[in-house]
Amino acid sequence: MRHYHILTNLLIVTLWLFGIDIPAAWAKAEQNNCKLTYFQGLTKDLKRFDNSDLSKYQNVAAKLEHCLNESTPDLYLFKNEIFYKMGLIHLSLGNDMKAMNAFEELKNLGDSYYNVSKERLSDLYTSFGLWARLKNLLPEDDTSEFFKSLNKTLYEKIYDENKFSTIDDELVPMLNISPYDIDILTIRSDFLFRKLIDSSHFNDLTVAYEITRVYETILEKHKIMLSLDKRIQIHYSIAMIQLLILNIEPTQHIRKCLSIDMDYKPCKDLSLMVSRLNKINPTRSQLFDTQTYTSEKNIDWEEINKYYTVDKRKNQINYDWINNHIVESINRNIDLFITHRPITKKLFLKKDTKTELVSTADNFAFFKFIDIILCQANMELSLKSKNKKEHKKLMDHYCKKIMKETFSKEDLDKFVNTLNKKDAQLPEEFINTVWNTYPTVAIYMVDKIISRKNFRLHNGQLQDVIIKFFDDNSLFNTMDPFIQKEASIIQKIMNQKQKLNEQRQQQQQRQFFQQFAGGQQGQQRGPPPQQPPAHNPDKDYYKILSVPKDANSKEIRKAYLNLTKKYHPDKQGNMSEDEQKKVHEKMSEINEAYEILSDDSKRNEYDNMSRGGGPGAGASFGNQRQQGNRNGWFNFQQQAQGNPFPFGNMRGGF
Numbered sequence: 001m002r003h004y005h006i007l008t009n010l011l012i013v014t015l016w017l018f019g020i021d022i023p024a025a026w027a028k029a030e031q032n033n034c035k036l037t038y039f040q041g042l043t044k045d046l047k048r049f050d051n052s053d054l055s056k057y058q059n060v061a062a063k064l065e066h067c068l069n070e071s072t073p074d075l076y077l078f079k080n081e082i083f084y085k086m087g088l089i090h091l092s093l094g095n096d097m098k099a100m101n102a103f104e105e106l107k108n109l110g111d112s113y114y115n116v117s118k119e120r121l122s123d124l125y126t127s128f129g130l131w132a133r134l135k136n137l138l139p140e141d142d143t144s145e146f147f148k149s150l151n152k153t154l155y156e157k158i159y160d161e162n163k164f165s166t167i168d169d170e171l172v173p174m175l176n177i178s179p180y181d182i183d184i185l186t187i188r189s190d191f192l193f194r195k196l197i198d199s200s201h202f203n204d205l206t207v208a209y210e211i212t213r214v215y216e217t218i219l220e221k222h223k224i225m226l227s228l229d230k231r232i233q234i235h236y237s238i239a240m241i242q243l244l245i246l247n248i249e250p251t252q253h254i255r256k257c258l259s260i261d262m263d264y265k266p267c268k269d270l271s272l273m274v275s276r277l278n279k280i281n282p283t284r285s286q287l288f289d290t291q292t293y294t295s296e297k298n299i300d301w302e303e304i305n306k307y308y309t310v311d312k313r314k315n316q317i318n319y320d321w322i323n324n325h326i327v328e329s330i331n332r333n334i335d336l337f338i339t340h341r342p343i344t345k346k347l348f349l350k351k352d353t354k355t356e357l358v359s360t361a362d363n364f365a366f367f368k369f370i371d372i373i374l375c376q377a378n379m380e381l382s383l384k385s386k387n388k389k390e391h392k393k394l395m396d397h398y399c400k401k402i403m404k405e406t407f408s409k410e411d412l413d414k415f416v417n418t419l420n421k422k423d424a425q426l427p428e429e430f431i432n433t434v435w436n437t438y439p440t441v442a443i444y445m446v447d448k449i450i451s452r453k454n455f456r457l458h459n460g461q462l463q464d465v466i467i468k469f470f471d472d473n474s475l476f477n478t479m480d481p482f483i484q485k486e487a488s489i490i491q492k493i494m495n496q497k498q499k500l501n502e503q504r505q506q507q508q509q510r511q512f513f514q515q516f517a518g519g520q521q522g523q524q525r526g527p528p529p530q531q532p533p534a535h536n537p538d539k540d541y542y543k544i545l546s547v548p549k550d551a552n553s554k555e556i557r558k559a560y561l562n563l564t565k566k567y568h569p570d571k572q573g574n575m576s577e578d579e580q581k582k583v584h585e586k587m588s589e590i591n592e593a594y595e596i597l598s599d600d601s602k603r604n605e606y607d608n609m610s611r612g613g614g615p616g617a618g619a620s621f622g623n624q625r626q627q628g629n630r631n632g633w634f635n636f637q638q639q640a641q642g643n644p645f646p647f648g649n650m651r652g653g654f
């Protein structure tokens, strides 16, 4: 390389000595480069579609710029190609704004690159609510008129205390049309925070989850316009909500917060607390993911139990300390949740703003997590430790606490009945739902049930349910000592049952032969009638949107828009209250259908579910958990796999 440079320099000097005009020679070389084949050569190996390709395309685009004039149509076409590809790379890197700028560089030459760019641009303009630009590009598109009519109603409601509770009728379709419109996102977050503040104990799961979604969207799509201060505050707010209300590991947002400012105190404190807790706690998946739960967990339960429940020397954290610490840290940063939110139009503020949001943290999902930890810890310790009795008592205390807090009254009664009544039943899907949500609690329930005399001696059907539960979830072979203990008891019961069955069969055979010998028609008793399979009154979302099952996302979006325009109350003129209610229900249904079908993973799951969902087809247990969810009778979240709401809307919080 060095030799090459020396040689070139030598050459230039030599040429200069001989009086040859160097600038002219350069220019000539440049001109030769203004050929299509030259530029094609520069880009033909770019296939990776990443940052490094992007900068190469940008280089080529800069060179190309000098060569463009009226007599070079092929180069203009080539420019379209390059900018289209750059736009795609920006999109794939999540830089929508930059993608927009790239697509806007294309000239209308009737080529397919221009045509597809135009399509991408109109989608981007719509998503960001850039209606003036959309009008320029597609004068005939009437989405903006519809959006603006929703906007008008929306603003009327915002300033009307009596009406603002229904602004989701406008906000939801507006966000479905323009999910990245910063004005609408801001209004939505203001509205959600008002709901969270109004909720009891600052604790509404659905609302909290929606807030983190809105905040994350803003961070992702509008990062450029956010000051560092605002970004730090958003990360902190999300982390706090994740940790406490959603019980999701918040480290990602804490890390991002600290990477912007290592000394931001709220994040520093939070980080300290979380890492202290993570050192002692089992992971969430060890307690909530059934697979991990049943595999070997090398956990020092003794240590955990001490950590939370024993009041030891001064530096020892315990349950109360954490409670106080959390209450304190929310209230200390109260302005980040009320008046000085990082993104706000200061809407829906209450006049009597509270000075404290939270007085006790016990209701938060995070505390239920700790209760589960303590339930599990004492369960394990009741097997091995010296103070078995003591731990059994503590196990009952924490396990019952979590059941009281998360079961509906009906479900709690159902369970208590199985303990106290001789032939009470426990629905199979009930125990499975508990298992898929909080495995610890299911195992605790089984322990209580199988230790009853009633169960061992009399209750054949309940025995069958428990046996099937163990069998279906492979609980006869686990590494968990407590489950092993249960398994051996259940195994004994199975053996007894088998013996009984054999006896009964022999008896039946005898009867059969007797009847046969006597030539009599036996009374056909047959097995007891099977319970009908749990019905799944699933809505047909495809039918609701009137799209075929194989509709692509574009068709689904079109159909949604079409229906929203048709059914939105704005379009209905004068309606009676009854009609309004009907239209409202119809709109909710349409919104729900769109929420599922427009999200690839939710749609996948929904498709899977409805495929297997016919009568008798027996949905898998994973699906039953969601079923429970949607019926709203099992009011807590699944936080095992990091996605707390794998399906649809959560109704109600704790």
Ligand SMILES: *[C@@H]1O[C@H](CO)[C@@H](O)[C@H](O)[C@H]1NC(C)=O
Binding pocket: 031, 034, 067, 068, 069, 070, 071, 072
């Ligand atoms: C247009 O560009 C081509 C190639 O770069 C060049 O040969 C031609 O002279 C230019 N024409 C004008 C009018 O600038």
Ligand SMILES: *[C@@H]1O[C@H](CO)[C@@H](O)[C@H](O)[C@H]1NC(C)=O
Binding pocket: 110, 111, 112, 115
């Ligand atoms: C691009 O769109 C225009 C107008 O819709 C059309 O006339 C033209 O044929 C399209 N070009 C290509 C290559 O598809």
Ligand SMILES: *[C@@H]1O[C@H](CO)[C@@H](O)[C@H](O)[C@H]1NC(C)=O
Binding pocket: 129, 131, 147, 148, 151, 152, 155
């Ligand atoms: C919505 O209405 C508000 C208040 O009238 C106005 O400031 C805003 O520009 C409107 N947005 C759109 C997209 O029409």
Ligand SMILES: *[C@@H]1O[C@H](CO)[C@@H](O)[C@H](O)[C@H]1NC(C)=O
Binding pocket: 558, 559, 562, 563, 566
């Ligand atoms: C919109 O809905 C109407 C009926 O409500 C239907 O006739 C029309 O085909 C729909 N258009 C699209 C694009 O789905």
Ligand SMILES: *[C@@H]1O[C@H](CO)[C@@H](O)[C@H](O)[C@H]1NC(C)=O
Binding pocket: 574, 575
């Ligand atoms: C709507 O109906 C009510 C009573 O039926 C009537 O008083 C009112 O003027 C109507 N409003 C419009 C905008 O038609």
Ligand SMILES: *[C@@H]1O[C@H](CO)[C@@H](O)[C@H](O)[C@H]1NC(C)=O
Binding pocket: 601, 604, 605, 608
């Ligand atoms: C749906 O089923 C397919 C195969 O039947 C599977 O690969 C996929 O993971 C399932 N998706 C969901 C979301 O359950």
